[in-house]
Amino acid sequence: MKDDLGPYLRRTAFWMADRLRRPAVHRQLRDIADQLFVGAEGDAVKRERLQSLLEHAASTTMHYREWSGCTDLGDFPVLRKSEISENKGAFESTTYAGQQLPLMSTSGSTGTPMQFRLSRLKRCRQKAEIIYFSGLAGFKLGMRHANVRIIRNKRPLRYWMENQVLFDPSVIDEFWLVQARRELKDPAMVFLTGYARPISILAKYCAEEGDEAGMFSLKSVVPTAEGLTVDERHTIERVFGCPVINRYASQEFGVLAQECPSGRLHLNTASYVIEILALNDDHPAPPGQVGRVVVTDLFSHAMPLIRYDIGDLAILSPDRCPCGDPTPTLAQLQGRLVEMILDTRSQMISPFVLVNNLREVKGISQFRFIQSARDRYELMLATAATFQDEAVVKQLLRKYLGEEANVVVGRVKEIPPLASGKRPYIINEYLKESLRGGAWNLNFTQKI
Numbered sequence: 379m380k381d382d383l384g385p386y387l388r389r390t391a392f393w394m395a396d397r398l399r400r401p402a403v404h405r406q407l408r409d410i411a412d413q414l415f416v417g418a419e420g421d422a423v424k425r426e427r428l429q430s431l432l433e434h435a436a437s438t439t440m441h442y443r444e445w446s447g448c449t450d451l452g453d454f455p456v457l458r459k460s461e462i463s464e465n466k467g468a469f470e471s472t473t474y475a476g477q478q479l480p481l482m483s484t485s486g487s488t489g490t491p492m493q494f495r496l497s498r499l500k501r502c503r504q505k506a507e508i509i510y511f512s513g514l515a516g517f518k519l520g521m522r523h524a525n526v527r528i529i530r531n532k533r534p535l536r537y538w539m540e541n542q543v544l545f546d547p548s549v550i551d552e553f554w555l556v557q558a559r560r561e562l563k564d565p566a567m568v569f570l571t572g573y574a575r576p577i578s579i580l581a582k583y584c585a586e587e588g589d590e591a592g593m594f595s596l597k598s599v600v601p602t603a604e605g606l607t608v609d610e611r612h613t614i615e616r617v618f619g620c621p622v623i624n625r626y627a628s629q630e631f632g633v634l635a636q637e638c639p640s641g642r643l644h645l646n647t648a649s650y651v652i653e654i655l656a657l658n659d660d661h662p663a664p665p666g667q668v669g670r671v672v673v674t675d676l677f678s679h680a681m682p683l684i685r686y687d688i689g690d691l692a693i694l695s696p697d698r699c700p701c702g703d704p705t706p707t708l709a710q711l712q713g714r715l716v717e718m719i720l721d722t723r724s725q726m727i728s729p730f731v732l733v734n735n736l737r738e739v740k741g742i743s744q745f746r747f748i749q750s751a752r753d754r755y756e757l758m759l760a761t762a763a764t765f766q767d768e769a770v771v772k773q774l775l776r777k778y779l780g781e782e783a784n785v786v787v788g789r790v791k792e793i794p795p796l797a798s799g800k801r802p803y804i805i806n807e808y809l810k811e812s813l814r815g816g817a818w819n820l821n822f823t824q825k826i
């Protein structure tokens with residue numbers, strides 16, 4: 379189908395301006411495509427980039443000085459967020475000392491916030507990653523799209539140039555829902571991305587208002603940051619009439635993986651070395667088993683991130699993806715560790731088990747489940763006025779958490795968003811506290 383003039387002009391203007399940029403986005407875009415599709419030749423380039431990053435880190439940062447001459451990634455220590463937060467300066471490369479690179483920060487809403495610096499090349503690479511992976515989801519630069527996220531420095535001209543509409547989910551009320559629904563119904567609006575939970579709430583609202591597939595022009599919905607339940611995903615696909623394509627991305631890195639039509643998350647091996655390590659030690663987790671996602675960013679020269687434990691759990695697929703793309707895949711991204719639940723015997727429970735069970739209890743409209751101590755849990759419920767099944771819910775939770783679980787149920791009118799605007803169903807304060815101390819002394823076993 380022919381693009382209308384707006385997106386075409388915007389796209390042309392962007393690429394013309396990019397010709398003058400140093401570094402240029404188009405070069406990184408081409409490199410990503412090359413690296414994801416070439417075989418042995420690409421592996422040699424990646425090996426070279428990794429070696430150069432390791433050498434650079436050892437020769438220009440305080441933290442990695444003692445790893446000078448070390449060429450094997452496996453000999454480098456796994457890095458925790460708290461280590462960087464405690465001594466950020468030791469990770470900053472002296473090469474970039476004079477460049478006054480802006481200090482950026484992760485939201486820290488569900489984990490420890492972290493401040494980091496990105497070189498100009500890295501920021502350019504991040505842009506190229508978004509353009510590349512959005513392209514796989516049917517989006518072309520300049521097309522009208524909506525982004526659900528909180529942005530502190532709003533630059534209206536930039537949004538206009540990019541043809542982007544921002545849905546800030548700090549407050550999701552009737553006004554927000556009405557506005558967002560109207561924008562989404564614009565026939566030019568072809569792409570929706572951003573926090574999963576507000577997108578899910580929006581889809582549910584549109585369904586309740588009687589909307590159905592043919593009323594939207596969306597080509598795909600790409601949720602990030604929070605996992606969707608199976609039900610939520612189905613609702614979004616049914617109402618908006620387009621596929622949901624999961625993206626695994628983070629602020630300190632960029633796009634780490636994206637879902638293919640076969641439902642697996644293909645790793646972005648063009649920019650990162652991604653390891654899945656065991657829960658209790660730093661050895662690789664066998665494919666098919668849950669492990670921690672540990673990332674080395676081949677483009678993190680301003681502040682080298684080598685074997686950085688991002689705080690998420692995932693399962694590496696044991697075999698090649700049936701879609702034909704040879705890059706390794708995650709069979710499952712289990713989400714953030716601080717959104718995992720431990721039962722009273724410290725066995726890990728998949729959050730989806732609780733989420734799916736609670737969603738089946740009639741009368742519950744929203745909930746948030748918080749683990750505050752080893753055996754203490756709090757369930758925040760927003761319910762219909764007639765709801766009286768608290769005892770049933772407690773019994774249901776004890777079935778999974780253990781009979782001795784101390785479960786408190788509180789009622790609220792609405793579940794409030796976190797300061798970041800995210801609305802996780804599950805928060806594990808107990809794990810968050812344990813991780814802040816830098817300790818990894820919890821004895822995990824996978825229960826489900």
Ligand SMILES: [Zn+2]
Pocket residue numbers: 638639640641642644699700701702703707
């Ligand atoms: Zn695939």
